[in-house]
Each structure stands twice: as structure tokens, then as C-alpha cells.
Amino acid sequence: MSARVKIDLLSQAVKQMVRKVMPNMESVDNQSFSDSKIAFLDDSGALRLTVASENLYCIRSDDNYVDILYSDNKGLLRKYLLRRRLKSVEETCAGTSLVRCHRQFIVNLLKVKILRCSDVGYELELDNKELPPIPVSKTYAKSIAEKFR
Secondary structure (H helix, E strand, O other): OOHHHHHHHHHHHHHHHHHHHOOOOOOOOHHHHHOOEEEEEOOOOOEEEEEEHHHEEEEEEEOOEEEEEEEOOOOOEEEEEEEOOHHHHHHHOOOOOEEEEEOOEEEEHHHEEEEEEEOOEEEEEEOOOOOOOEEEOHHHHHHHHHHOO
16 A cells, blocks of 8 residues: 555545544535634733644643644744643634543644554554654543544
8 A cells, every 4th residue: 555545544534533523514624624723822811822723733731731732834843831721722622623632631633643552541643753642541532532433
């Protein structure tokens, strides 16, 4: 199987997965996400960061702060620290390809390369080798696994 065929199959699988996450969207294609940007506000309501959804990898929580991991225009991995709770960021990301997979993580389904089952549960491997695998907690394991069927 050629690399191009593998990429096409992966692209189709991601589109099907996103349709399951957002069933009320009429058409899901690469263009529908490439134009969308996600704005991140801090606790005071001030705009701190705007990221194109196709550049966003994941959001990691640390108490009242979140690390937003994304790639810049040159493809380099960047991290932005924002004072905001993960729950409120999750509400902001509703209707996008970002889903909660752990009490500390929100992941972009468009950036997931592999869903791996290990001794401790599921892990999500993203398409950036600099990022470690993202854990999937038991709470979210069933919903995440369904998105990959």
C-alpha cells in the first residue's frame, strides 16, 4: 500500500470520526477546519491567543492554568500558558475537533495518529514526535474509542 493511499484512508477515517463527534455538521472536509480559528480568553475575559484548529495539538491542564500546545507558521511546536480552568476551555472548544480525553487533557482529533491500547488503558499518539503520548482515562475511554470506529 502506497503512502498516498495510507494518507487518503487516514483522512477518510478522521472525517468519519469528526462526523461522529459533531453529527449536526452537514459536511466535514479539510476546508471546514482549516478556516476555523479558536480564540482563547483568560479568566478576566481578555483575548490572549488565537490558533487555527489545524495547528492545535492538545491542551494540558495544571490546576488553574492550561498549556496550549500548537505549531506556529514554520511548523515548530509552541506552548502558551493561559490562566484558565480546563473545564471552561472545554466549553469554548465545543463544536470543534477538540475533545476531552483525560482530566488533564483536551486533544485535537485531527492530530491523532494512533490510538494505542496499553496495560494501563488507552493512549493517543499525536502526529508530532516531540509530544509524548496523551493518556485516555477510564472516564473518557469508551467515548474516545467510539470515535475511532
